Amino acid sequence: MQEKKISRRTVLAAGAGAALCMPFIRPAWAQTQTVRALMWEAYVLPDVVSKFEEENNVKFVATFFDGNSEAYNKLRVGGAKEFDLVQADGFWPQLYFRDGLIRSVDYAHVPSAANYLPEFHAEKFKVLTDPASGSKIGYPFCWGAYGITYNAAVVAPEKTGTIECMFDPALSGQLSTSARFEENIALAALLVTHRLGSREKPRPDGKPFNPYVLTDEELDGVKKLLIEQKALLLTRYQDNPTLFQLLQSGAVVAATEFAQVFRQLLTAKDGNPKQDFRHTLKMKEGGLGWVDTWLVTSGVEDGPRLDLCNKFIDRMISSEIMKRIGEVAGCSTTIDLRAISTEEERKLYLMDRSSEISDLFMFDQPSSPEKWERVWSNVQAA
Amino acid sequence: MSEAENRLNRRLFLHIPTVFLVIFFVLPLIALVVLSFWQTENYKIVREWTAMNYVTLATEPAYFIFFIRSLFMAIFVSVFSVVVSWPIAFFIVRYGGRYKLILSLLLAVPFLSGEVLRLIALQGMLGPTGLVNGVLLKLGAAPLRFIMYSNSATFIALVYLYLPMVVTTVYLSLLNFDFRLASAASACGANRFRIFSEIVWPLNLSGTIVGFLLCFIPTLSAALAPRFLGGPNGVLYGMSIAQQFGESGTWALGAAMGVVLFLFSMLVLGVFSLGIDLRRTGFTGMGRQ
Numbered sequence: 001m002q003e004k005k006i007s008r009r010t011v012l013a014a015g016a017g018a019a020l021c022m023p024f025i026r027p028a029w030a031q032t033q034t035v036r037a038l039m040w041e042a043y044v045l046p047d048v049v050s051k052f053e054e055e056n057n058v059k060f061v062a063t064f065f066d067g068n069s070e071a072y073n074k075l076r077v078g079g080a081k082e083f084d085l086v087q088a089d090g091f092w093p094q095l096y097f098r099d100g101l102i103r104s105v106d107y108a109h110v111p112s113a114a115n116y117l118p119e120f121h122a123e124k125f126k127v128l129t130d131p132a133s134g135s136k137i138g139y140p141f142c143w144g145a146y147g148i149t150y151n152a153a154v155v156a157p158e159k160t161g162t163i164e165c166m167f168d169p170a171l172s173g174q175l176s177t178s179a180r181f182e183e184n185i186a187l188a189a190l191l192v193t194h195r196l197g198s199r200e201k202p203r204p205d206g207k208p209f210n211p212y213v214l215t216d217e218e219l220d221g222v223k224k225l226l227i228e229q230k231a232l233l234l235t236r237y238q239d240n241p242t243l244f245q246l247l248q249s250g251a252v253v254a255a256t257e258f259a260q261v262f263r264q265l266l267t268a269k270d271g272n273p274k275q276d277f278r279h280t281l282k283m284k285e286g287g288l289g290w291v292d293t294w295l296v297t298s299g300v301e302d303g304p305r306l307d308l309c310n311k312f313i314d315r316m317i318s319s320e321i322m323k324r325i326g327e328v329a330g331c332s333t334t335i336d337l338r339a340i341s342t343e344e345e346r347k348l349y350l351m352d353r354s355s356e357i358s359d360l361f362m363f364d365q366p367s368s369p370e371k372w373e374r375v376w377s378n379v380q381a382a
Numbered sequence: 383m384s385e386a387e388n389r390l391n392r393r394l395f396l397h398i399p400t401v402f403l404v405i406f407f408v409l410p411l412i413a414l415v416v417l418s419f420w421q422t423e424n425y426k427i428v429r430e431w432t433a434m435n436y437v438t439l440a441t442e443p444a445y446f447i448f449f450i451r452s453l454f455m456a457i458f459v460s461v462f463s464v465v466v467s468w469p470i471a472f473f474i475v476r477y478g479g480r481y482k483l484i485l486s487l488l489l490a491v492p493f494l495s496g497e498v499l500r501l502i503a504l505q506g507m508l509g510p511t512g513l514v515n516g517v518l519l520k521l522g523a524a525p526l527r528f529i530m531y532s533n534s535a536t537f538i539a540l541v542y543l544y545l546p547m548v549v550t551t552v553y554l555s556l557l558n559f560d561f562r563l564a565s566a567a568s569a570c571g572a573n574r575f576r577i578f579s580e581i582v583w584p585l586n587l588s589g590t591i592v593g594f595l596l597c598f599i600p601t602l603s604a605a606l607a608p609r610f611l612g613g614p615n616g617v618l619y620g621m622s623i624a625q626q627f628g629e630s631g632t633w634a635l636g637a638a639m640g641v642v643l644f645l646f647s648m649l650v651l652g653v654f655s656l657g658i659d660l661r662r663t664g665f666t667g668m669g670r671q
């Protein structure tokens with residue numbers, strides 16, 4: 001048998017190796033629990049997160065996404081185990097639930113859920129109810145539309161009563177839309193189907209009209225319309241701060257957006273002279289609406305982790321935090337804040353107009369993402 | 383050193399990097415190729431072998447247009463960067479004196495911040511409310527529309543991003559160049575243009591080609607610059623690939639686009655490598671010939 005010598009060099013090498021591994025090795029008792037969320041960046045309030053971390057001895061890790069389909073893709077590739085909480089809007093939570101990516105929830109464990117506006121109460125807001133089991137699948141958070149924010153000094157208010165406003169050659173070079181392809185196509189689809197009069201005809205899915213379920217003829221019309229619009233756009237903005245600057249500087253006079261920038265423009269305390277910015281929630285051809293939600297992934301089992309998730313959601317939808325989120329993100333909230341808001345805030349955040357959400361077409365999954373992607377690529381390449 | 387120690391050293395210095403490359407470079411590439419022969423339907427991967435994604439790329443003009451846009455952008459950016467880099471690098475090498483190293487390191491300063499940060503800063507510079515147009519407006523002049531959300535803006539951004547790489551490469555090449563050759567040619571009566579075109583340029587061509595490629599390849603796949611600055615008509619091939627893997631969820635098509643880009647880049651590298659003599663680039667330590 002060969003005798004092995006332990007040299008000084010071996011000891012040093014082993015010591016260095018162990019030292020290098022130390023940051024990755026921690027005893028079980030020192031491990032901090034982590035709450036991992038896949039969410040919209042606009043809803044992060046650092047001080048709220050820090051307080052939650054301190055109170056519960058947990059670490060909150062947020063990952064951000066730009067669109068529902070991106071979040072869905074992340075969840076599909078194992079994200080249900082990598083995230084505890086996820087945000088989605090429109091009909092996307094239903095898709096998540098059907099695919100087993102999220103679990104059912106119990107409003108009884110989230111006391112703040114008692115403060116929802118009437119439209120968002122558990123029994124009334126069916127978008128977050130699983131039709132098969134009747135169980136709730138998520139918590140409403142913020143709501144809004146994809147309407148037109150415009151500078152009334154340049155664009156006549158009556159002009160924005162129709163989606164045609166966003167295709168008006170008179171405003172060439174002064175228009176902007178978001179870079180989200182689903183909403184651009186769906187909004188153009190409202191105009192195209194209105195012009196074609198095809199909404200009342202039998203739909204491809206046999207259900208009532210939905211701008212996310214289109215025929216090939218309608219998609220072709222949408223493509224032509226969006227190609228025409230491209231020549232009129234200054235840019236497709238990537239984020240709200242960019243649109244804020246474009247509108248405030250006057251470079252853009254009308255843009256489709258979630259009313260968040262509109263509110264930020266009106267409440268900005270930057271010393272710039274206030275301009276007459278207005279927002280049209282619903283156009284005559286119809287409008288798109290969204291309700292952001294908090295969902296718990298299927299990777300979270302009953303027990304301490306679920307309790308932590310419930311605590312976090314409860315904190316986020318508490319009146320005090322929701323009011324701040326509304327101010328920071330510029331969105332309307334699903335929690336009834338009328339008792340703690342001024343008259344101006346009630347108007348600005350549409351607190352008395354939440355019933356209008358039922359008149360809007362909810363954000364949804366495109367009937368064929370592949371076809372929609374081809375349409376969008378052709379528009380971008382034209 | 384014993385035979386056993388020799389074996390261990392070989393493993394450490396050869397096997398570990400090889401394993402690293404196989405896991406993090408070769409395997410993802412294989413996965414990309416496999417994915418490109420599958421399909422995606424409603425955000426789900428259908429594991430059935432098909433060449434449909436390549437058929438789509440060949441028949442849908444949109445992707446070809448993105449590719450051609452990217453190709454032209456990469457050529458323009460790389461050629462412009464080389465043209466601008468030469469005088470900068472030449473100046474540093476010839477007149478930098480003892481500050482040569484500091485001047486060359488200064489080129490790396492922009493790399494100390496992230497790419498997104500640099501692009502956002504540039505967006506602020508070139509946008510309608512940015513520094514350039516802001517000053518013009520204050521002076522009562524019309525804003526420069528061509529630098530706002532356009533291919534020109536993307537061009538400026540890409541030059542800004544990759545110019546330091548080209549300058550550094552040309553600088554390193556010139557650093558190893560024996561300027562006594564130029565002096566000898568001058569003594570024999572050659573004018574400046576002839577010295578440059580027949581001695582300095584040819585003997586530094588390899589380094590210049592390396593610099594060109596270091597700019598060309600990433601520019602060909604650029605996604606962030608066109609996204610932030612390109613505007614409605616500025617979508618490039620790399621941005622479209624990012625879109626397939628992001629919001630549209632058509633991963634298989636994106637993988638096929640990636641494979642096409644990879645093969646094209648390899649082809650370009652292959653063609654250009656014919657003109658590269660590594661012994662003349664100054665990177666090998668093999669000395670000049």
